[in-house]
Amino acid sequence: MARYIARRLLLAIPVLIGASFLIFAMVFALPGDPIRALSGDRPLAPAVQQQLRDQYNLDDPLAVQYGKYVAGLVQGDFGTDFRGRPVSEIIQERLPVTMKLAFVALLFETVFGLTAGILAGIRRKSFFDSLVLLSTTLIVSIPVFVLGFLAQYFLGLRLGLFPIAGLNDGFRSYLLPGFVLAALSLAYVARLTRTSLVENLRNDYVRTAKAKGLTPMSIVGKHTLRNSLIPVVTFLGVDLGVLLSGAIVTEGIFNIPGLGRAVFDAVRSQEGAVVVGIVTLFVFVYIFFNLLVDILYAALDPRIRYE
Amino acid sequence: MSERPVTSRPSDNPSDTPVALDARLPATGTGRDAELPQAEVDTRQASLWSDAWRQLRRSKLFLLACAMLAVLTVMSAFPQLFTSQGPIDNCDLSNSRQPPGTNGAWFGYDIFGCDYYANVVYGARVSMIIGLAVVGGAMIIGVLLGALAGYYGGWFDNLVARLTDIIYGLPLILGAILLLQFLAQARGERGLFEVSLTLVLLSWMTFMRLFRSSVISIKDTDYVAAARAMGATDSRIILKHIVPNALAPVLVYGTIAVGGIIAAEATLSFLGIGLQLPAISWGLQINSAQNYIRSSPHLLFFPSIFLSVTVLSFILLGDALRDALDPKLR
Numbered sequence: 076m077a078r079y080i081a082r083r084l085l086l087a088i089p090v091l092i093g094a095s096f097l098i099f100a101m102v103f104a105l106p107g108d109p110i111r112a113l114s115g116d117r118p119l120a121p122a123v124q125q126q127l128r129d130q131y132n133l134d135d136p137l138a139v140q141y142g143k144y145v146a147g148l149v150q151g152d153f154g155t156d157f158r159g160r161p162v163s164e165i166i167q168e169r170l171p172v173t174m175k176l177a178f179v180a181l182l183f184e185t186v187f188g189l190t191a192g193i194l195a196g197i198r199r200k201s202f203f204d205s206l207v208l209l210s211t212t213l214i215v216s217i218p219v220f221v222l223g224f225l226a227q228y229f230l231g232l233r234l235g236l237f238p239i240a241g242l243n244d245g246f247r248s249y250l251l252p253g254f255v256l257a258a259l260s261l262a263y264v265a266r267l268t269r270t271s272l273v274e275n276l277r278n279d280y281v282r283t284a285k286a287k288g289l290t291p292m293s294i295v296g297k298h299t300l301r302n303s304l305i306p307v308v309t310f311l312g313v314d315l316g317v318l319l320s321g322a323i324v325t326e327g328i329f330n331i332p333g334l335g336r337a338v339f340d341a342v343r344s345q346e347g348a349v350v351v352g353i354v355t356l357f358v359f360v361y362i363f364f365n366l367l368v369d370i371l372y373a374a375l376d377p378r379i380r381y382e
Numbered sequence: 383m384s385e386r387p388v389t390s391r392p393s394d395n396p397s398d399t400p401v402a403l404d405a406r407l408p409a410t411g412t413g414r415d416a417e418l419p420q421a422e423v424d425t426r427q428a429s430l431w432s433d434a435w436r437q438l439r440r441s442k443l444f445l446l447a448c449a450m451l452a453v454l455t456v457m458s459a460f461p462q463l464f465t466s467q468g469p470i471d472n473c474d475l476s477n478s479r480q481p482p483g484t485n486g487a488w489f490g491y492d493i494f495g496c497d498y499y500a501n502v503v504y505g506a507r508v509s510m511i512i513g514l515a516v517v518g519g520a521m522i523i524g525v526l527l528g529a530l531a532g533y534y535g536g537w538f539d540n541l542v543a544r545l546t547d548i549i550y551g552l553p554l555i556l557g558a559i560l561l562l563q564f565l566a567q568a569r570g571e572r573g574l575f576e577v578s579l580t581l582v583l584l585s586w587m588t589f590m591r592l593f594r595s596s597v598i599s600i601k602d603t604d605y606v607a608a609a610r611a612m613g614a615t616d617s618r619i620i621l622k623h624i625v626p627n628a629l630a631p632v633l634v635y636g637t638i639a640v641g642g643i644i645a646a647e648a649t650l651s652f653l654g655i656g657l658q659l660p661a662i663s664w665g666l667q668i669n670s671a672q673n674y675i676r677s678s679p680h681l682l683f684f685p686s687i688f689l690s691v692t693v694l695s696f697i698l699l700g701d702a703l704r705d706a707l708d709p710k711l712r
Contacts, residue, residue, distance in 0.1 A: 086547075093548040101564040212701075216694035218645035220652050221668065221686040228675055228682065320553030324649060328672075339653070342559050350560070358551045 080370060087362050094358045099141050102347045154348035162352040165337055173333035177318040179253030188261045192268025199273055211262035223255045223328040240330040252329040256321055260314050267310055271303040305375050312368035316361030434706035444702035450695040458507040465500040469662055482680050489684045493670055502684045508663045509692055512578050513644040517636050519582040524589020529620050532597030546587040557584050559655050577656050581643055589632055596628030630707045638700030641693035648689055664689040
């Protein structure tokens with residue numbers, strides 16, 4: 076087990092370095108001059124420009140810039156944006172918002188996705204099963220931003236059930252964006268649970284349990300569900316990383332000041348340090364949860380052996 | 383020249399001289415011996431696909447998806463068939479954001495007072511081109527790298543695997559925003575080509591993984607061993623034996639992926655990072671509609687419906703193909 080984890084950790088290092096370098100290169104190899112863009116119509120004095128360039132290492136070759144950046148990163152220094160604000164401060168301020176949003180989304184996925192999947196799986200080919208299959212196909216086909224606007228228009232504007240945008244209503248403000256963020260994964264969770272349950276219900280141990288006279292309730296609850304949920308749990312784990320980055324679109328539509336908005340704004344205003352910092356954080360979270368899920372997977376399913 | 387009459391009536395003389403037999407086979411090519419293996423090969427090659435075709439023809443969802451895609455294809459190739467107006471013909475600012483039905487305009491008018499129906503119809507082209515081109519490109523890269531990585535393994539396989547991990551680590555939309563920003567600056571333009579290239583570079587990995595695992599499972603089959611024993615070169619084994627047999631999962635995923643790519647293009651254009659005005663794209667239309675969601679919701683609905691139906695058609699087609707091509711699910 077320890078060796079397996081160590082090997083996976085070692086494999087994650089080149090991925091993290093490669094991804095962050097890729098991001099860094101794409102952001103800082105841009106031909107535009109961020110300092111000039113920063114100063115706008117009235118150019119800054121050449122000496123001030125030079126000082127800013129030195130401060131942000133803009134005159135160094137790319138590899139050196141990256142090296143200095145990583146050196147700072149290892150010491151917990153994410154750099155500063157062009158107004159001198161530390162990126163770590165931006166992350167500290169925005170991360171809780173995005174985390175809350177992702178958490179609400181995960182809750183939706185688990186509660187509704189699992190329930191729909193289990194009910195459909197137990198009563199295969201029933202009306203409810205067809206309904207789940209149809210509605211999940213529809214949800215998957217509607218792009219997230221379209222779904223966001225539709226929800227905003229019908230549930231928010233027309234019916235007035237939810238706040239339309241912003242965070243002024245406390246927890247209630249997170250419901251609609253959380254649901255929109257969750258929708259795609261919710262459909263996948265429902266389908267995955269259904270398929271996995273249907274497959275497991277065909278197994279011999281289910282027939283044995285039935286022959287012993289167990290009620291359908293306890294067959295599904297005690298025996299089948301445990302095995303069926305393994306792929307679902309792994310999906311949910313990986314999905315948490317996906318949700319964080321999916322927040323870019325959702326946070327934009329619902330005007331929520333989270334990390335997704337921050338990174339989007341930063342890309343547009345060429346705030347390189349902010350972009351690289353946040354995206355690297357996203358990649359790190361994604362890789363971390365992938366790793367966690369792989370280990371969890373091996374722990375949940377005794378048939379999987381460590382090399 | 384006594385062989386001629388003999389060749390035309392082979393049944394007359396079963397015990398020909400060797401010379402006559404040799405001369406007969408290549409000349410006519412229809413001898414029984416030549417025909418048999420030929421027919422056998424044909425039926426075997428066709429079986430998976432003809433089985434699938436037989437099942438597909440009976441699937442209502444498949445027919446529905448095909449019908450919708452046929453309409454969309456015609457719409458993107460010849461939008462004139464659907465609307466007599468061009469997207470920017472007869473624009474009149476006094477018609478700005480008029481609701482559907484005004485002056486007989488089915489979908490109403492957009493912000494600039496142009497006929498919205500014509501605009502939405504003309505939007506199909508961009509989506510279809512980008513969807514098909516990106517999946518085509520990603521499939522070629524994925525199949526190529528997957529075949530090489532799966533067949534040879536070793537350091538190349540490792541390299542491709544790490545590269546795949548890195549790109550998977552970048553979330554698609556986030557990676558696309560960064561890459562597009564980069565490409566747009568580098569090339570001074572943000573059009574169809576830049577958007578397509580970005581999406582190709584970020585979406586080939588699944589094709590690669592699918593194809594690689596198919597290749598690995600086929601590599602050790604008996605017919606590949608037989609081909610190798612007969613002295614077939616690596617390239618011949620890959621092209622003639624492995625690729626045709628490993629293609630089915632890639633095709634199924636590719637069909638579904640077209641829908642995903644179309645949605646991704648619309649998302650990027652919606653974010654203002656993809657195509658730029660005056661290009662006509664559903665994503666751009668939804669982008670300009672978002673400020674008028676309260677007063678003119680029709681600006682939001684029509685492109686949204688067209689976009690979702692297009693994505694849905696490809697997903698349904700892919701689902702039907704998977705059911706037909708994957709024998710495990712039957």
